[in-house]
Amino acid sequence: MNHKPPALKKGDTVGVIAPASPPDPEKLKTALLFLEELGLQVKIGEALKNQHGYLAGRDEERLSDLHEMFKDQNVKAVLCACGGFGTGRIAQDIDYDIIRSNPKIFWGYSDITYLHTAINQNTGLITFHGPMLSSDIGREDVDPLTKASYHQLFEETECTYTEDISPLKVLTLGKAEGRLAGGNLSLLTATLGTPFEIDTKGKLLFIEDVDEEPYQIDRMLNHLKMAGKFEDAAGILVCDFHNCVPVKREKSLTLEQVIEDYITKAGKPALMGFKIGHCSPSIAVPVGAHAVMDTAAKTLTIEAGISKGARLI
Known part of the structure; x- marks a missing residue:
């Protein structure tokens, strides 16, 4: 059973960490100024001050911040x-009892996908696949809808995604419902064969990625297909695949052709075009929350990911 974390209210303290x-x-x-504008106080993780190659400190330092x-x-x-890179390195050392005993909002995306999957499947805690502080909120040209996603932390309201946000393309007609699961395609594929393998049974699977060529997307989708992840899913949401274009090969399948070969042929209700992931705007969604997708109406309705929401004043 999945559990909603408590909502934030003005004056609360939030912890900022870099687990990758x-x-x-x-x-x-x-981005920290933005959090202050929301009426929040900030506590900074120690590993944010460190660097170990492409990691924000050594594994034990980043793990310590999380705990x-x-x-x-x-x-x-x-x-x-x-x-960035590195959350998979700490997943097996996380003390999930700490998280289970102290349920609270957990927020991020991209490489954080590994932690969303691990935390949700080990504790039942609903987490948020949402725009990052540094790489999204810290941009000069940040979209107002990206900032607005952070209001989900305060407001216990149902979220409905329609074509008012972005055009949606029907890949396979149908209506599907289930809990949201998914995130970055590269990281989802990396969970296969591990204790944190993504469970898509009866769920709405959403996928996104960035800077991967069509042949790489092909390889990862084929991996998920052979692992039975599309067959198990109730429905599929194809989100933003930013800059996923051919570079190395003069002749290539297009991203759309690859999506057709795997997602459309999977035969599950599917929509494409959600602004979720490495994109602008970047819309947050609660991983583990119940959702309903209607391809005919081109809508996705998601229950609130928090409980006892306080209205942001």
Whole structure:
């Protein structure tokens, strides 16, 4: 059974960590000002000050930040500064009892997908696949809808995605419902064969990625197909695949052709075009929350990912 974390209210403290790569310092400063504008106080993780190659500190340092933020009773949400690389390195060492005993909002995307899957499947906690502080909120040209996604942390309201946000293409007609599961395609594929393998049975699977060529998308979708993940799913949401174009090969299948070969042929209700992922705007969705997708109406309706929401004033 999945559990909703408590909503935030004005004056709450949120913890900011970097469980993967280090953030851009200047963009993070801009993002922290945004959090203050929302009426939040901020506690910074120790690993944000460190760097170990492409990682924000060594594994034990990033793991310690995650544990400490969940244990700290003054911290009401744990927000990831950015993605990058490395969350899979700490997944097996996480003390999931700490998270289970201290349920709170957990927020991020991209490489954070590995942690969404691990946390949700090990604790039942609903987490948020949402725009990052450094790489999204810290941009000069951040879209207002990207910022508005953060209101989901305060408001216990149902979210409906329609073509008012972005054009949606029907891949396979039908209506499907189930709990949301998914995230970055590369990271979902990386979970296969591990203790954190993505479970799609009866769920609405959403996928997104960035900077992967069509042949790489093909390989990963084929992997998910052979692992039975499309067959198990109730429905499929194809989200943003930013800059996923041919580069190395002069002749290539298009991204649309690859999607047709795997998603459309899977025969499950499917829509394409959601602005979820490495895109602008970047819309947050609660992983593990119940959702209904109607391809004929081109709508996705998602229950609130938090409980006892406080209205943001």
